[in-house]
Amino acid sequence: MTANTKTRNGVNVEALFGALDAVKAQPEAAKFQFRATNEWVKGTHSRSRIHDFFGLGQELAHRDAHEFNADHPEQLTGTDLAPTPVEYLLHALAACITAGIGNIASARGIDLTRVRSTVTGDIDLVGLLGLDDSVRNGYQRIDVRLVIEGDAGAEELRGVVSRSIARSAVYDMLTKGTSVTVQVDVE
Amino acid sequence: MTANTKTRNGVNVEALFGALDAVKAQPEAAKFQFRATNEWVKGTHSRSRIHDFFGLGQELAHRDAHEFNADHPEQLTGTDLAPTPVEYLLHALAACITAGIGNIASARGIDLTRVRSTVTGDIDLVGLLGLDDSVRNGYQRIDVRLVIEGDAGAEELRGVVSRSIARSAVYDMLTKGTSVTVQVDVE
Numbered sequence: 001m002t003a004n005t006k007t008r009n010g011v012n013v014e015a016l017f018g019a020l021d022a023v024k025a026q027p028e029a030a031k032f033q034f035r036a037t038n039e040w041v042k043g044t045h046s047r048s049r050i051h052d053f054f055g056l057g058q059e060l061a062h063r064d065a066h067e068f069n070a071d072h073p074e075q076l077t078g079t080d081l082a083p084t085p086v087e088y089l090l091h092a093l094a095a096c097i098t099a100g101i102g103n104i105a106s107a108r109g110i111d112l113t114r115v116r117s118t119v120t121g122d123i124d125l126v127g128l129l130g131l132d133d134s135v136r137n138g139y140q141r142i143d144v145r146l147v148i149e150g151d152a153g154a155e156e157l158r159g160v161v162s163r164s165i166a167r168s169a170v171y172d173m174l175t176k177g178t179s180v181t182v183q184v185d186v187e
Numbered sequence: 188m189t190a191n192t193k194t195r196n197g198v199n200v201e202a203l204f205g206a207l208d209a210v211k212a213q214p215e216a217a218k219f220q221f222r223a224t225n226e227w228v229k230g231t232h233s234r235s236r237i238h239d240f241f242g243l244g245q246e247l248a249h250r251d252a253h254e255f256n257a258d259h260p261e262q263l264t265g266t267d268l269a270p271t272p273v274e275y276l277l278h279a280l281a282a283c284i285t286a287g288i289g290n291i292a293s294a295r296g297i298d299l300t301r302v303r304s305t306v307t308g309d310i311d312l313v314g315l316l317g318l319d320d321s322v323r324n325g326y327q328r329i330d331v332r333l334v335i336e337g338d339a340g341a342e343e344l345r346g347v348v349s350r351s352i353a354r355s356a357v358y359d360m361l362t363k364g365t366s367v368t369v370q371v372d373v374e
Contacts, residue, residue: 010266019263020316023313023318031312033307036278037281040302043289046282048278055312060262083249084286085286085356087223089275090223095225096273103231117224117225125219126214143368146370149374158371168324169310169326173326175366177361178326178328183330185335186341
């Protein structure tokens, strides 16, 4: 472990602690809303746009707007133009745990050299296809295999991963569930 | 509603029913595994790759490999190179419901002209930041506002949306939770 520096692993540690202090002083600033708009293209193909969000008490936006396609593979009657929605979910989980590891390692003065994960989700489509109501629609299990390398002992590195999982927004929602409302308007 | 045709809304309806019959005849074929690998880049920035998957009893792959970056915005100590993991989750939810609508409308002989949704997720970062254990890490609520337009009555179109939600893999996981295991290796 090297001496504490302002930036570690690409994380501005002063800014990280500054953000924590700012939120402690003004908890309302921590209320964020993230958003995506999705437009059906054809068949199982749709496209989402992600740009603006709310936080720190004001409307904010990413520097760039981002667009993502989703589709089903040909084996599932799609046109295979993009990954499936359930694959994006695996990406979200891996990226959430990994971002937390970046921040937490930096706050703890650990220089990381590698974080790599493989996430798999097992799904039995007889549920989703409505052929067997005893089989759930979603993944029956998700497994993450994560490799971490950095200038700290194995237990310290494992501690960083554990803390990241304990504070991961996506892990929390996937393991505990969350409230989803759907409002439908017919045009 | 027009007469039933082989392809509707870009969905090959014959192939859709054929897939259902194939799975009924051989339920093992419906066991799929989806995968993503993620590599940390720097700070809160990571990149996932999505390509191969398992299904129909064999190793399969998307025609193309797809890569997606994730990052935090600058307001959350990131470099804002890409959407956050929790925004990808909103995309996954919208795209899953929309793909289902495409398939179900087609199976029911309804021609769609528009499906558009806005998904918002409200999150209080005092949870994720570890400042208040009574506040959850993930979204406290997700709200979907969906507009559908097609050549069927309002109740029929609402019925398509309801069925899609009832069979959505991502909606199922987000509302009910799922099992996630994490295995950590230190290099």
